[in-house]
Amino acid sequence: MPRLTKSTRFRVALTAFAASAVALGAVSVWLVIDAQSRLEDGAAQVARARAAAIVQVLNTGAKPADLWWLVRDSIYEVADRDGKRAASCPGLRSGSLVPEGRFQRGDHVKTLEPYDIDLSLRESGGCAPVLGDHVEDEGLRVHVMAETSGDSKYSVYGAARVDDAGQAALDSVRMTLLTGVPVIALLIGAIAWLAVRRSLRPVEAIRSEVAEIGAHDLSRRVPAPDSRDEIAKLAGTMNTMLARLDTAVTRQSRFTSDASHELRTPLASLRTQLEVLLAHPDRLDWREACGNALLDITRLQDLVADLVLLGKLDNSAPERLTPVRLSEVVESGLSGRRGVRSEIEGSPVVLGNRGRLERLLRNLVDNAQRHARTGVVVSASTVDGFGVLTVTDDGQGIPAEDRERVFDRFVRLDDGRARDDGGAGLGLAIVADIARAHGGTAEVAEYDGGARLVVQLPLADPRS
Template sequence: MPRFGRSTRFRVALTSFVTSLLALGVVSAWLVLDAQNRLGNGAAQVAKERAAAVVQVLNTGAAPADLRLLVQASIYEVTTQTGERVASCPGLRSGTIVPDGGFEYGDSVQNLKPGDVDLARRESVGCTSALGEDPERNGLRLHVAATVSGDSKYRVYGAAIVDESGQAALDAVRVTLLAGVPVIALLIGVIAWLAVRRSLRPVEAIRSEVAEIGAHDLSRRVPAPDSGDEIAKLAETMNTMLARLDTAVTRQSRFTSDASHELRTPLASLRTQLEVLLAHPDRLDWRDACENALLDITRLQDLVADLVLLGKLDNSGPERLTPVRLSEVVESCLSGRQGVRADVQGEPVVLGNRGRLERLLRNLVDNAQRHASTGVVVSLSTVDETCVLTVTDDGPGIPAEDRERVFDRFVRLDDGRARDEGGAGLGLAIVADIAHAHGGTAAVADHEGGARLVVRLPSADTRN
């Protein structure tokens, strides 16, 4: 199919044209047939009345030959039971209105040719007026009603022609519809094409703008019409999606840059130590050098593990979750730790990944111990069908303006401390991502004399 034929405008216009043509054609045909049937039914009724009038005259004892004088302005024919003609309307040749299939009660249609009518034989006025102005030239289409006389000696046929003026008007309407329906359908198709063309202009503007937006220029937005229709909603959705992509790409770029910086530091330190050790093997203690190198490798390994976990949390789909008792998670994570006290109320159960929930609590406790002065308290309870896990320390606390960004990646509020003590700034980011993956939240709560981090997770009953 040509490219023009694949366009939405053409397909909608073609569909409108074909649908309109079929609909208008069916309606027009029905109207014409209904009008034709009405004309035919009127003629059939007149034919029945004329046949009944002839039967009534014959039932009074009149002879068939007297019908020409007694029945005026009527089309009729009377035959014997054997089909022999005994009387007819003047001007009709013998057997003219008798149905081709022979006698049969009811209404039938008979077409008269110009030669079947001869008005030169006018013994009386007879059926002259009922045959129209010039039946010899135009021919006639008759509706014939057949019946029998009261004594069953004669077969009586009454006939009537369709109203000529009505038939002429109907024929004119038929011709008009035959020519007008395609024109109207074509006009509807053109209107549909113009309407769709006008409606799709904003879509084309959106498409053109999207085609020019590249991966490094996601700050641009598509034009949003003020029509308030589906196209405006599409533009709003596109702009929302572009905003999310812009945020995601910016965050990914920042994450890549920060990760590269964090990876570069231990690698540079490790390389420097090895280069010095190789350059001056007799001046350095190999054991101390290897221990320092091992520390850098350990920090590097932990950083890579955190980055891998964050990547899995970002890209993982729905997981198969199992019931997990948070009291067991607290007991497992706090086993062997000094200066950490647990306060567990009840038996909160969540649907989740036990390993990642243990990682969440471990990161919270590690962060709290890093900042605590004397000790850390881990609390676990259930509030309004929500499992609440709280880790509190008595350290310097977290400023109110930093309580949201503390969960961002590579954010360290203690920039002045050594890197090997302060970490890479991924611990709380992992906490937030794991909580979100389990349908929960992580936040910093108000607390005097230290920091309090609260994780809320829906309980297993709520998730079900």
């Protein structure tokens, strides 16, 4: 039971029940009060008309004692100046229609008890039709209007009871609403329960599927309903997230496998050299052995540095980018290099991190120099709103089928282009990640005389 009361279905159903009960109850109370007020107002108007009619009769010179046969179907009471009853209908044993025992103008409600009324008296005959059948058992509740005759000798009180048929209908409506409002509120709550249950069924299916998806089973997807509503959007978002996680985990797994393989080779070489040196110290030149070990350590350092940089590019938040001149990046990146020629067109300024952009250019130039026959050309220009860095070499070029995967991590082509002196296949991957972090792209362009790698970076706003 506590689990049920905490469910969304129960809370929504309870809210729907309470809200509908309050709303329907308020409307019902207003309707009953308004209808009762209308009935009371109708009785007051009738009482006013009866009082006015009796005043007109008295103004013609008629005596109060003659009203029993002159005025029919009217409840009234006439008192003289001393307040003594001069005539009434019905005949009264006790009690009076006079409010609080004194003359008061306006509408007043007066109740006569059964023992106050005597229908056997002659004057009761004129108003018998409007008294009702149970007046001697239930009494008489009437609205009283007070008037005075023209000569102010008499106080006239006209009275009328609320319409019996209207009151009976109102009482019936009141009882119907009293029992109907809770039933309707419960029905609305039940409908809300069923509607929410039906609406949350896809959510439960999504939750169950996600609960069964493990770190090694990210290829599964949650069921997406065809309703095109918020739940369908949630399922689509979940599937997109799972696809990203699947891609990231697969990439991370492959990256870890490739990294361990690349680290294993220099470590194994270094260990072998040290073991041979320790086993045969008198047969090997220790200076040459230490030099070879130092080369392996340098290779390990470079590989670890590349791996650390890739990890930062993958996991770190976007850095604050500032305007950087590509001409300055080219001048700094080519400083001290031989066989590299630069071509600067204009003065393109891009948004970027200067240190990272210099690393991007160094990797491109290092890659080009390893495969160039005679030289490398580096150019910077502005094309279609982008700053463009182009590095061209006159080597063997990159086959068309390898132009996309050459930017993947640990990719080394089957031909001699990437099987070089110690390359781990991370240089161009770092180029692609740095370009992507700057909102740009890196690609291999069509070029017949060798390889041409192009990096496009968004230009900085001139106002910045």
